[in-house]
Amino acid sequence: MAKSVAAASAAKGASAAKRRTAKAPATGLETAQLLKAYRDMLLIRRFEEKAGQLYGMGLIGGFCHLYIGQEAVVVGVQLALGEGDQVVTSYRDHGHMLALGMQPRGVMAELTGRSGGYSRGKGGSMHMFSSEKGFYGGHGIVGAQVSIGTGLGFANHYRGNDRVAVAYFGEGASNQGQVFESFNLAALMKLPVVYVIENNRYGMGTSVERASASRDLSKNGAAWGIPGQQVDGMDVGAVKAAADVAVAHCRAGKGPYLLEVKTYRYRGHSMSDPAKYRTREEVQKMRAEHDCIDGVRHLLEQAGIDEARVKQIDDEVKQIVQEAADFAQASPEPDPAELWTDVLVEG
C-alpha cells in the first residue's frame, strides 16, 4: 500500500483485487477509528450526491463544488486533530464542514439559500463558517485561505497555546504567490500550520502536469526548510498517519509542515463542468480501483466487522442526508432584512 495514486494508476496490469489485498495491513487505524472514518466519508459522499441531485433539480443555484472522491483526505487529517485546532479551506468545502461535525442540515440549507443555512443564505456553497467548530471558511479566491490559515497559526503562536491550524488548498492554488509568502512567514516565525495540498490532479480543467513545473509538491516548501511528505489520499489510514506526523511537528513548536495528498475528484470542477479534459476511462478506473470508501469497507470486512453493523451505518447516513435535504427545502427563504445585517457592526 501507500503506493501513490499516480504510480498505482500507471500500473495498468495489476488487478484491483491484488491492490486491495495489498492495502489492508498498513492502515494503522483501530477498529473504532475505522468505523468513524467509514461513517464520516460515507456521510460526505452521500451528502454530495444529494447536493448534486438537488442542483440538477434546480433547488441549488450558483456554484457547487463537490468533494466526491476526496473524502479520505479531510477525514484522515481530522482523525489527527484535537480540540481547539482550526481549519480553513477553499470553496470545495462541504466535506471539511461535515468532517468537523457541523450540522449537515445547516450546510445543505445554505446550499439551497435558506434561512436555516449556516450563513442564512448570505454565504452560499463556498462561504460557511463555524466559530464553535473552529472552521474559518469557505474561501472563494484561489489560494487566499493559505495566508489566512497562516494567520490562525500566528494567533496560536502569539497566545502560546498548542493549537494547530490546518490550511487546505488544491494543487492549482499551490502555484499562487501568497502561498509562497505564507510558507516563508510561517517558517520564519515557526508558526504551527499544517499545509495540506489536496492534489486532485486538475486545477479546474488543467492537469497538474500542465500547470506546475514542480513534480513533487511536498517539496514546494523545501526552500524555506519546511518538511513535506507525499501521501496516498485514497487511503484514509495513510492520510491519518501522515497527518499525525505533521500535527506533532507543529505542536512541538517546530514550525509548519506540508502534506501533498494525492487524491482524485470524480466530478467536474463545479456542477457546470462536464470534465472533457480527461477520459471517462480514467475516472472509471479511479472509482473502480482506488475508491477510498471501498477501501475502508474492505478493511472493515477484514477486521471482522459484520455486515449488519456496516449496513446500520449506511442506513444512519442515508437518514441524516435525507433529513438534511428535507430541511433544506422546508426551511423558509431568508428574510430580506438579513441583507442589511452584519455588513458592519454599525452603519
Next chain:
Amino acid sequence: MAELTYRDAVARGIAQEMARDPDVVFLGEDIGKPGGVFKATVGLYEQFGPLRVRDTPISEQAILGAAMGAAMTGLKPIAEIMFSDFLAVCFDYIANEIPKTRYMSNGQLKCPLVVRTANGAGSRFGAQHSQSVENWAMMIPGLKVVAPSTPRDVIGLLAAAVRDPDPVIFFEHKSLYATKGEVEDGEIVDTLGTAKILRPGAHATILALALMVPRALAAAERLSAEFGIEAEVIDLRSLVPLDTRTILGSVSRTHRLFTVEENPRLCGWGAEIVSIVADEGFYDLDGPPVRITTPHIPLPAADVLEDMVLPTVERIVDRVRKSLEA
C-alpha cells in the same frame, strides 16, 4: 498638554492601545527594530518586545492574511502596509476577504483589525509611491475608512479604530508626519464617523481630508482677509462611516459646497458626497457643488510637476471666489 509631531502621535497611539490590551499585536515591514520607514513606530519594539511588534518579510499578502486569520480568532492586529500604493499588491484581502467575513459568516466571525498605511503625495516619490487611494477602500462594503489630519486625531482615531469591531483602513498622510500639534496628556479615544468643523463660516462649505485640511484652512483665511468670504472648513476625518449630518447641516447654512480632494478626479470621495448632497440637500444649494481635485493622471516625480497637480491654497481660493462671484 504637549506639542507632538504627527509621526510621534502614531507611535503614541499604538503604544496607548498595546499597553491597554494584550490582544493588540503589531506587524509589518520594518516597523520594529528599524522604527518604521517614516520613523512613525520608533520605540515600540523596545517597549513591547519582538512577539508583539513583529517585523515581517516584504510580503503584503502574507501580512494581511496573517492579520486576518489572527483577527478571526479574536486578536486585534494592527498591520502596516508601508505605502498605500501597495494595497494593490494585497488587494484580495482588502476587497474580498477581510470585509466580507462578518457578512458571509452571518456574524459568527469578525475581523477587528486595523490596516495602517502611508498615503498621499508631496515627497516627490512618483506614480507608485504617492497616490491618495482612500477611495479604493471607501468603495468596498464592510470596511471603515479613516484619515486624520492632526497629531491629536491620529491618537484618538487610531484608538477608536483599534477598539472598533470592524476592519478599519487607517490612512496616514506622508506629508503630515513632520507637522506638529497640541496634544493633551492621558488617554485619548475619539469616535469614528465624526467630522469636525474647524472654522465656522456663512458663505461656503469646504470639505477636506488629511493634507488638504491645512490647505483648506489657509485658503479660508485668505478668502476672509482678501475677499470677505467666510468659508466653513470641515475636516471629514472619516469617510466610512461618513458624518453626513455635519455635512448637510453645514450646506443648509452656507448653501454652497466645495470639496478639496487629493485623489485623482474620477470616483474621488467628493463625487460620492456631492451625490449625497444632491439627493438630500439639493434645495439648500444656491449653486453647483465644486470639486477641487488632482487631475486624472498618474502622479509625476519632479517637484514642479507634482506641485502643479495637487490642489493648492491658491487654487482653492481661486475656485471658491470665482464660484461665489459667478
